[in-house]
Amino acid sequence: MSALATLGRLGGDTVLQLGRANLFLAQVLAAVPAALRRPGLILREVYAVGVLSLVIVAVSGSFVGMVLALQGYRTLVTFGAAESLGVFVALVIVRELGPVVTALLFAGRAGSAIAAEIGLMKATDQLSGMEMMAVDPIRRVVAPRFLAGVLAMPMLAAIFAVMAIGIGGGELVGVHLLGVDDGAYWSQIQTQVEFIDVWNGVVKSLVFGAVIAWIAVYQGYTAVPTSEGVSTATKSTVVLSSLSILALDFALTALMFQRL
Amino acid sequence: MKTRSLEFVVGLFFILGLGAIFILTFRVASLSGAPPGQAYAVTAVFDNIGGLKAGSAVTLAGMRIGRVRAIEMERETFQARVRLEIDRRYDNIPRDSSAMILTAGLLGEQYVGLDPGGAPETLREGDVIRMTQSALILERLVGQFVTAQTQGATTAGGSAP
Numbered sequence: 393m394s395a396l397a398t399l400g401r402l403g404g405d406t407v408l409q410l411g412r413a414n415l416f417l418a419q420v421l422a423a424v425p426a427a428l429r430r431p432g433l434i435l436r437e438v439y440a441v442g443v444l445s446l447v448i449v450a451v452s453g454s455f456v457g458m459v460l461a462l463q464g465y466r467t468l469v470t471f472g473a474a475e476s477l478g479v480f481v482a483l484v485i486v487r488e489l490g491p492v493v494t495a496l497l498f499a500g501r502a503g504s505a506i507a508a509e510i511g512l513m514k515a516t517d518q519l520s521g522m523e524m525m526a527v528d529p530i531r532r533v534v535a536p537r538f539l540a541g542v543l544a545m546p547m548l549a550a551i552f553a554v555m556a557i558g559i560g561g562g563e564l565v566g567v568h569l570l571g572v573d574d575g576a577y578w579s580q581i582q583t584q585v586e587f588i589d590v591w592n593g594v595v596k597s598l599v600f601g602a603v604i605a606w607i608a609v610y611q612g613y614t615a616v617p618t619s620e621g622v623s624t625a626t627k628s629t630v631v632l633s634s635l636s637i638l639a640l641d642f643a644l645t646a647l648m649f650q651r652l
Numbered sequence: 653m654k655t656r657s658l659e660f661v662v663g664l665f666f667i668l669g670l671g672a673i674f675i676l677t678f679r680v681a682s683l684s685g686a687p688p689g690q691a692y693a694v695t696a697v698f699d700n701i702g703g704l705k706a707g708s709a710v711t712l713a714g715m716r717i718g719r720v721r722a723i724e725m726e727r728e729t730f731q732a733r734v735r736l737e738i739d740r741r742y743d744n745i746p747r748d749s750s751a752m753i754l755t756a757g758l759l760g761e762q763y764v765g766l767d768p769g770g771a772p773e774t775l776r777e778g779d780v781i782r783m784t785q786s787a788l789i790l791e792r793l794v795g796q797f798v799t800a801q802t803q804g805a806t807t808a809g810g811s812a813p
Contacts (some may be wrong), residue, residue, distance in 0.1 A: 438665065443662060446668075547672070548669070550672035554676065590677050
């Protein structure tokens, strides 16, 4: 009987959390216009989550591109279709791996940092201090970080894709190591990749950025104000973001590419 | 000074990001599919289109000049009507040009290749290309090859293979 009660409480808690998270998102979105009037705050957060993630994203991008080119080449060359290597790398990166891998890196690099920062602010009573001074912490702390996450993700994903297709997959492995013709590599990409592929990738990365930023600020803001609570919030941010990214990616892919 | 350099770095970040999106759209996707208003449509009639699909490329001299918009069946002759959309920039293609279905590489995708003719009139919206060559179907090719081989063998009196 008590097991049943536990199960019931677990289900009830999940629904409760989901409701709270959505109400919190509504609060954050309502605070966005006010936050936009202070671009300096957003700028600082873009620097923290975007510019500082640049190196890890660019380096990972080139390595993912290199691995894809190596693996793709081995399969394609048995069909005498090594010229299609560019298309293979470009489509995989632009449609799927670019947004998804960048989002996973972003969740680990930036999402966890946002959650820990806000959680620690709460634990050290900085947030309630702001409230005492009639400063709305959602406007001052949460909304700028949320906006920064949404803005930075598409940029990072695009940089990842260019590094993977151009530098890693193309120049280093495809052309120099494997000897695929430079012209064939690019012309095949240009004839086979459509604008809609790029556009869908940008839409995906925007959605992922919003979801990661939402989870991070929510976890930080509702963290139990102890050192253990902050660590739990950070962990939950990475776990929940990664799961949501992968699940959402499936849903978005099914929506976007059902007619291809 | 501190905020200025911060603003500069963030600005640089956005320039990099937008530049990357720009590269993806123009260098990777090569936004060359002409917008709807800037192409004209002609129809080519084929006996057999093989694996041609809507969206396949239309080329002239190996250069991509348009794409296949739609494929439908002609009710009386059981031929395939392929609607080609050609970029307006290429408006000087002779009217008696012929179209054939080619394959990129050995197992590659099929596309329509135009061979320019010599007529002074040019292709206009709604024209029909009747001079066409169908796709090569591997099974038929093998069939023809086998027939030719066996006939050759009987006339030559069964020479060694």
